[in-house]
Amino acid sequence: MTTTDLPAQPTGTDLPERVRRFPWPFPADRYRYSANVEPAARTVTTTAGAWGERLVDVDADHHHELAAREQVLRADPSRCAVLAHMVPATWDAMLFLMREMSSGYPASFALRRLDDGSWHWRNDLLGLEQRFVVGNASTLPADPLRYIGAQVQEDLVLLDQREDALWADAALVTSAADWSVNFDVGMSFLQIHGPVPRVHEEGVVPRAQQFLLRLQPGEPYRRTNWTMTVDRRLDTATETYPQWGPDRSRLTAADVGRRLHLRVEVQHLLRLPDSGCILFLIRTHLLSLAEIAAVPAWRRQLASVLAELPQDMVDYKGLTRFRDMAVTWLQADSPQ
Ligand code: HEM
Numbered sequence: 001m002t003t004t005d006l007p008a009q010p011t012g013t014d015l016p017e018r019v020r021r022f023p024w025p026f027p028a029d030r031y032r033y034s035a036n037v038e039p040a041a042r043t044v045t046t047t048a049g050a051w052g053e054r055l056v057d058v059d060a061d062h063h064h065e066l067a068a069r070e071q072v073l074r075a076d077p078s079r080c081a082v083l084a085h086m087v088p089a090t091w092d093a094m095l096f097l098m099r100e101m102s103s104g105y106p107a108s109f110a111l112r113r114l115d116d117g118s119w120h121w122r123n124d125l126l127g128l129e130q131r132f133v134v135g136n137a138s139t140l141p142a143d144p145l146r147y148i149g150a151q152v153q154e155d156l157v158l159l160d161q162r163e164d165a166l167w168a169d170a171a172l173v174t175s176a177a178d179w180s181v182n183f184d185v186g187m188s189f190l191q192i193h194g195p196v197p198r199v200h201e202e203g204v205v206p207r208a209q210q211f212l213l214r215l216q217p218g219e220p221y222r223r224t225n226w227t228m229t230v231d232r233r234l235d236t237a238t239e240t241y242p243q244w245g246p247d248r249s250r251l252t253a254a255d256v257g258r259r260l261h262l263r264v265e266v267q268h269l270l271r272l273p274d275s276g277c278i279l280f281l282i283r284t285h286l287l288s289l290a291e292i293a294a295v296p297a298w299r300r301q302l303a304s305v306l307a308e309l310p311q312d313m314v315d316y317k318g319l320t321r322f323r324d325m326a327v328t329w330l331q332a333d334s335p336q
Contacts, residue, residue, distance in 0.1 A: 015048055015049065015294060015295070016291070017059075017060060018060070018285075018287065018291065019048050019049070019287065019291050019292075019294060019295065020048050020049030020050070021049055021050070021051050021059065022046070022048065022049075022051065022264070022285055022287050023044070023046075023051045023052065023224055023264050023266050023285055024046045024047070024048070024264075024298060025224040025225070025226045025264045026226075026301050026302070026305055029301055029304035029305060029308070030304070030305065030308050031226075031305045031308075031309060031313075032198075033196070033198055033199050033202070033204050033313075034204060035204055035207050035208045035211060035223070036223045036224070037208075037211060037221045037222070037223045037269065038221065038222060038223070039219070039220070039221060039222075040052075040055055040220040040221055040222040040268055040270070041053065041054060041055055041220065047295055047297045047298060048294075048295045048298070051266070052222070052266070053104075054100070054104040055100050055104070055220055055222075055268050055270075055281065056097060056100045056101050056104060056152055056154060056281070057153065057154075057266075057283055058101075058104075058105055058108070058125070058153070059153070061153070062125065062153060063125075065153045065234065066126075066150060066151070066153065068174070068234060068235070069149070069150070069174045070150065072174040072235050073146075073172075073174060076239060078181075078182040078239075079172065079173055079174050079181055079182065079237070080143075080145060080146050080149065080171070080172040081170065081171055081181065081182060081185040082143065082145055082158075082169075082170040082171075083169040083170060083185065083186060085160070085169065086158055086160060086169045086170035086277070087143075087144075088135070088274070088275050089158045089160070089170060089272060089275035089277040090143065090144040090145040090158065090170060091134050091135060091144050092272040092273065092274045092275040092277065093144070093145065093148070093156065093158055093272060093277075093279050094144040094145070094147065094148040095111075095119075095134065096270075096272055096273070096279065097148050097151075097152055098111040098119075098121055098148065099111055101123075101151075101152070107124075108123070108124050108125050109121075109122065109123055109124070109125075110122040114131070117133070118131055118132065118133045118139070119131065119132055119133070119134065123151055125151075126151060128151070130147075145158075145170060145171075145172050146172065149172035153283060154268075154281040154282060154283045155171075155172065155173040155174065155175050155176070155281070155282040155283070155284070156171060156172045156173070156279065156280075156281060156282075157170070157171040157173065157181075157279075157280040157282070158170040158171065158277050158278070158279060158280075159189065159212070159277060159278040159279075159280060160277055161213065161276065161277065161278065164213065165188050165189065165190070165209070165213075166188065166189040166209060166212055166213065166278060167186065167187070167188050167189070168184055168185060168186070168187055168188075168189070168192060168280075169185065169186060170185070171184070171185055173237075173282070174234065174235055174237075175234040175235060175236075175282065175284045176235075176236065176237040176238070177225075177227050177229070177236055177263060177265065177284070178227070178236055178237075178238065178241075178318055179237070179238060180237055180238040180239060181237070182239070183238070189205070189208075189209050189212070190205060190206070190209065193205045195316070196316065197312040197313060197316050198312065198313070212269060212278055215269065215270065215271045215278060216271060217270075217271045217272065217273045217276075218273070219270070219271075220268055220269065220270035221268070221269045221270070222266060222267060222268045222269065223267050223269070224264055224265065224266055224267065225264070225265045225267060226262060226263060226264045226265070227263050227317045227318065227319070228260060228261060228262055228263055228317065228318075228319055228322075228326070229244075229260075229261050229263045229286060230244065230247040230248060230250075230251060230259050230260060230261070231244075231247065231259055231261070232261065232286050232288075234284055234286075247259075248318065248321045248322060249321050251321075251322050251325060253325060253328070253329065256289060256322065256325050256326060256329050257288065257289045257290040257293065257329055258288055258289075258290050259288070260288065260289050260322060260326055261286040261287060261288050261289075262286070262287050262288075262289070262292060262302065263284060263285070263286055264284070264285045264286075264287075265282050265283065265284050265285075266282075266283045266285065267280065267281065267282050267283075268280070268281040268283075269281075289302075289326065289329060289330060292330075293330070299330050300330075302330055303327055303330035303331050306319070306323055306326055306327050306330070307327045309323070
């Protein structure tokens with residue numbers, strides 16, 4: 001990122017950038033599921049700083065996260081899946097993201113329409129230049145979703161709207177929080193949310209679907225979701241469970257502050273202008289308990305949320321083995 005693209009930082013604080021820009025997900029000391037959607041691209045001020053200025057966010061972890069994504073995709077190409085009828089939507093999504101990136105970070109990205117109707121894309125962060133014709137696959141080095149997915153930190157899901165329902169028919173996801181994109185592609189919005197406790201009887205998921213069915217182009221929304229992860233690991237897909245699952249039981253009181261992370265997803269929801277499909281962007285942020293403890297109000301609030309969280313939500317989120325240890329650590333007078 002060039003200096004001119006850097007977000008304005010709150011002054012008078014020596015907290016690290018990762019803490020200052022962290023999307024704190026808790027409005028209160030008690031947490032329950034809700035549709036919790038709000039208009040996107042509006043800055044939210046937190047106790048430690050601010051976040052939320054842009055839909056596509058480039059931060060200090062950009063190169064590291066893109067390299068990690070490539071590694072996951074090389075090891076398991078099924079993390080990117082596009083059903084045949086979604087190809088036009090992948091071009092639509094790619095153009096949308098390029099426009100967002102060039103308006104959000106004009107010193108790093110530029111998208112230009114040429115006189116002959118083709119497009120020119122420049123990504124100075126990765127040293128890329130590409131001229132392409134929308135709909136002509138031979139003008140890109142990879143499929144559109146795969147091409148743009150290698151240039152954004154966000155996970156990408158495309159939902160088709162038909163029969164008054166939404167279907168997740170294309171996706172590139174390398175940071176799934178304990179789910180499988182390969183399993184979910186082709187499933188409906190309601191089916192995908194099948195394993196989530198409470199949300200069906202409380203009407204959260206049907207209400208969210210009604211909201212999404214009415215979403216208009218040019219009116220992006222966002223929401224946050226959270227869970228917890230051991231270490232700074234983005235790929236916690238079902239497929240790689242043997243690599244990360246056992247760490248949940250290996251945490252100790254001595255290393256929980258350093259190793260256990262609050263994992264927050266900033267999710268954007270928007271209707272694409274040409275295909276009419278919904279683009280769902282998932283951006284994952286990780287902050288360790290030790291980093292959270294640098295903000296006393298956050299430390300107290302996370303302790304309260306975790307201590308009060310009902311057991312079915314604890315189990316679904318995979319916190320069962322360490323919830324009590326985390327609460328004890330956060331409630332200690334001087335957590336180490
Ligand atoms: C999980 C709500 C949009 C895919 C969840 C969870 C909630 C939720 C409450 C449980 C999260 C947790 O405890 O960690 C919503 C709401 C939405 C929305 C209110 C919109 C307003 C979407 C969209 C997709 C999606 C557009 C894209 C297909 C998923 C997946 C999971 C999930 C894959 C994990 C399910 C599993 O455990 O297998 N969602 N969601 N969500 N959501 Fe959504």
